[in-house]
Amino acid sequence: MTDSFHDFVVHRSPALSRRAFLLTGDHQLAEDLLQSALAKTYRHWLRIRDGDPEAYVRRVMYHQQVSWWRRRRVAERLESEPTDQPGGDHSDATALRLTMSAALRRLSPRQRAVIVLRFYEDLTEAEAAEVLGCSVGTVKRHGHDAIRRLRAVAPDLVDRTEQRSLR
Known part of the structure; x- marks a missing residue:
């Protein structure tokens, strides 16, 4: 069980991380979201590994993000311009x-x-x-x-x- 889950995490984490970032808009929150979703996925790995585990992780991320949003309900401080400017590109x-x-x-x-x-x-x-x-x-x-x-x-x-x- 551990080897197949490890392989899944290694190969699919970059794509899942991008989706998490799109949901949160913050790299650290995206990492937390993905880690939380993968932890929940691991508990059910034997049941979902033969199906579409990536879809399962995405669904967990969406539900987790909404759950965090409901708990937080803190107004975000929005910047009119990004604070970091791109280097040379x-x-x-x-x-x-x-x-x-x-x-x-x-x-x-x-x-x-x-x-x-x-x-x-x-x-x-x-x-x-x-x-x-x-x-x-x-x-x-x-x-x-x-x-x-x-x-x-x-x-x-x-x-x-x-x-x-x-x-």
């Missing part, structure tokens, strides 16, 4: 990542989870609702509010999307 891709990261930090944890599930994981509204344990209407509401908020806080993302669609 001024490419469009880096600028887009920074803009998107800053914009995602401006969303609530629930809104961020819906955006990640719908657009990064490419789940349907019904699938996202199932993962989050809520109704489809709740997913629609959080998705709509998140997109409206993203348009308000990062209008240049909308401009970039429109420019790419015209090409």
Whole structure:
């Protein structure tokens, strides 16, 4: 059991870590989230290892993030600009990542989870609702509010999307 779980963690942690970061917007919180999800997964490894363990870990991360959000309910202190500036890479891709990261930090944890599930994981509204344990209407509401908020806080993302669609 331990060897197969170890192999899973070694091979899938980078991708799972990226998803955790998208959910939390913070590297340390992402590490905590992933570690917590992997600990819970380990307890059920014999049951889930032959299925889709990565999907199980992602679901645990989404539920754990929502649980932390419900317990915390602390207003986040948002910076208008990222405090650390990129060193020498001024490419469009880096600028887009920074803009998107800053914009995602401006969303609530629930809104961020819906955006990640719908657009990064490419789940349907019904699938996202199932993962989050809520109704489809709740997913629609959080998705709509998140997109409206993203348009308000990062209008240049909308401009970039429109420019790419015209090409």
